[in-house]
Amino acid sequence: MSITSRPVTLKDVANRAEVSTSAVSRTFTDGASVSEKMRRKVEKAASDLGYSPNALASSLTTGRTKLIGLVSNNFHNPIFLQVFDLFTRKLQDKGLRPLLMNLSDEQDALTAVRRLQKYSVDGVIVASSTLPPEFSKAFRDAGVPVVNSFGRFSTTPEVHIVGVDNSECGRMAGRELVSRGYSSVGFMGGPETATSTQDRFRGFSQELAKHLEVTHCHSFATDYSFDAGRIEMQRLIAKGPLADAYFCGDDVLSIGALSALAEAGLNVPRDIGIIGFNDMEMARWENINLTTIGQPIEQIIHSSVELIVSILDDPNRYPEVRLFPCKMVERGTLRAVPTTET
Template identity: 70%
Template sequence: MAVTLRDVAKRAGVSRSAVSRTFTEGASVSAKTRAKVEKAAIELGYSPNALASSLTTGRTKLIGLVSNNFHNPLFLEVFDLFTRGLQDRGLRPLLVNLSNETDPANSVRMLRQYSVDGVIVASSTLPPSFAEAFKEAGVPVVHSFGRFSTSPNVHVVGIDNVACGRMAAEALIARGYTRVAFLGGPETATSTQDRALGFFAALREHPEIEASMSYASTYSFDAGRVEMTKLLMADPAEAYFCGDDVLSIGALSAIEEAGLRCPEDIGIIGLNDMDMARWQNIDLTTIRQPIAEIIGASIDLVVATIERPDRHPETRLFPCRVIERGTLRPVP
């Protein structure tokens, strides 16, 4: 069925090497044989077997794309950008859905079996050790949306979540809120931990402001709604920094359901600026995370690491900024 190198060689009347060389960049072939080979290849509908060649070259152009975020609409944008970015560089994404798994062993084994050239871990909830497991197995790896560290063991690309927490606090303070709160994602998510850190650090400089904190069980609409409903029954704060946009939207829904209005009764600021945040019926004030830049840098970094595996681990952080929309009252 499949047409191979040998078939083309026979038809073109040349050796197999000649055929191989016409399909390898920068190999030594005369114009004449190249023409013969190309003609035969087209006639037979030949295209080289990438996996067979990987055996000798050691490169598959396969990149493992590992994620556990298949319920946050932001990640559709993330997958879109990753797949397009990889394709543009001639690389192929092998997608791994972690679901509830947190042990890297299986993923490492599987991706090594497929000899991926590199791995991108795209998750803001997995611990650094997850990506490190790939490094230990000798697989070039980049942790996208991962936890910032000054002395990282693996490449990390993302944002400074501590700074974002601080930025959120300052945005609330600037708008004159005096009773604020952080409604975080899951307590175990590194992103939530860091955002809380920054949020409360900023507030420590403003002792006059009352602050509290609670956790949603996941980064999801339902969890945000449930948690906010609970908060509304007690004595809610004037404004909330929500762990991310989808959590914010859940909270907004709870507020509306309770017959309250946003921002008149309660303010909300999210984080991510996912596509949906600008939908007019949501119109969420949020902190933009520059995902296109993060993803571009992640791909660049994994490619660079494939070329020089001993490259020193690096952290690349991108600045975030507040996107002013309709869920916080304006700065006075």
């Protein structure tokens, strides 16, 4: 028999404690002037009644909701489960609540901005490696503080960016393959429209351009997913001839590719090398054991949350780029570095 009792309001507490509503409001606002006696009286009444201030009502006057829009379009790459886990926890730790927005269906920036503005979010975190910088800019233009995590960086940023230098990662992958002595290498990216794919590809090409003795080719999967990686590798196998090693734009693509290779009877790393990107949990599973380049996800997220908090305090803060280094994680899908012999 749930007697859906009306929630306790500030006024109820004021009545019970026989003080003004301002007094009650002040006891629950830190930094406000309240005597010890008053505070005790109010707190007693509040706890008797089980009062808890309504965050939405106060937001009306303070202009702060403590709501942060968490926008993403990547709900298929397992790495993002970790991303959501970390974001939600770290935001909670700062007393902020994430309002999730799934962009898988709707990609229009303006609609997204409107939707979140309706809820007066204090700020927005765009967590995506595929959305173009323009997307985040739409928020800034609407006057909503925004941090773009895992996005494309620019040396003249218009919004705050936290992530890695994807083209440097591409170079790193290229360097690694060259140093292993592969004489023909390939880039197998995610969707050609994804900024991360574009950037990693650019870096990879730049690096390879330094090594004219190594031939290289490239292709793109339709999606950052197992299936897309598998299908793309099947296509490459069918077309032939294969390169000696591939840099896949994401671990999940790599795993798809590995599956296609295994099916075709090719042994990794003996017949062909694969290097992935992200160092997702599965990459270290023994039956996958993928050599990959890891990005410091936790640091990126930690820094993003710290940054958005700072921006809330100072909305005119100058746009900032925070880049973190990636690192090679060697496992079993590349052949050994050739021993230098004279």
